[in-house]
Amino acid sequence: MTDTQAYPPISEQLSDVETARAEGRRKMEWAAQHMPICEHVREEFLADQPFEGERIAMAMHVEAKTAILVETLADGGAEVAVTGCNPLSTHDDVSAALDAHDSITSYAKRGVDDEEYYEAIHAVIGHEPTVTVDDGMDLVAMIHEEYPELIEGIVGGAEETTTGVHRLRAMDADGALEYPVFAVNDTPMKRLFDNVHGTGESSLASIAMTTNLSWAGKTVVVAGFGYCGKGVASKVSGQNANVVVTEVEPRRALEAHMEGYEVMPMAEAAAVGDVFLTTTGNRDVIVREHFEQMGDGVLLANAGHFDIEIDLEALADLAVDRYEARDGVDAYELADGRRLNVIAEGRLVNLAAPVSLGHPVEVMDQSFGVQAVCVRELLENSEQYGPGVHDVPDDLDREIAEIKLAADGVAFDSLTETQREYMGSWDHGT
């Protein structure tokens, strides 16, 4: 271990750690009951101990579902050090429950400032990992920038989210990524469920619970019609809202139009929306000129990875007053009396609002099942993966789908030999 590990684990930061651990464990037990994939993989790892002697560093949203992944890796024989990947998404009780495990050290704590956030990442890296598991690429970035001497000992990494994969691909294109990382986000079993259904359901639930307001009859502006935006748009229209989509990519804009949503630039949407939800993974999506157009009482929230989609500095500049209107809602009052309400400080709303629970358990079971088998793959077949971003092998993704279907008691067809041959041939015409 390096001497950077001055930052204390969560157990040393809480006053009543035993109570916190018990509550965290209770949350984890509920999650585990609904995570058949991770439980299946955990049984396999307990028997095979594929991670014996490995040190896994993780920067994730530390709540009950993630905790099951962390334990699954530890039960497979690894020493795991974990911290948050967002200052507001940690559940301290879950973090404390994890820290009680013999092979896990958890530094994650809710509400840390920037300095503490990065100290905790340094502390995790201080465990000198052989594998990294990221949600947003914080570990990979810091290891390359500040701990290049560790790279030689790192077998590889896995990345959970779109923004992390996007940053990794940019790094890879610059020739700067020096170890292999799996793009877990990009698998069908992750993206088609977690980004679409998970973000859709949990963002809407978090906003509704935080504000106690209805969707019906509202005009909801969804910025970005990617995987997350599609999920949000379809589910909020199912709640009887009028949906407006903003996009910068012509095919995605056309897709939204053909789905029956109104498509318009944000400059126009700003004047008609009641609720604004950004899902672009980009920055400065809602800025001063848009705030100037908005009506009194609008809600502003972000479901993209970083808190840079809504320009809160510009909003603070415009505002003459700012106060906490409810838990998790900051009202910015403008000179003419209009109040613009920002939920969860513009951080990803399904995880960072006080009532947020993140994605539904079943969805995270899929994403984390893929994460777990990716770590196994990195260690089992490390010689196959050079530095750079790698797609997850399709058979691993299928393996997770098959475990899930079996757990849900869903039978499905398989190709006959003749069909397989036909699908692989080119010489059968009319």
Ligand code: NAI
């Ligand atoms: P995606 O790449 O499929 O979609 C993003 C869309 O936003 C694209 O269609 C793009 O053209 C559009 N876009 C970019 N700039 C824009 C702008 N200025 N105005 C309007 N549209 C714009 O990405 P995906 O998978 O939907 O992820 C989006 C973000 O959500 C990422 O930051 C990702 O990491 C994050 N994410 C958050 C989750 C959560 O739990 N809240 C879960 C999964 C992903």
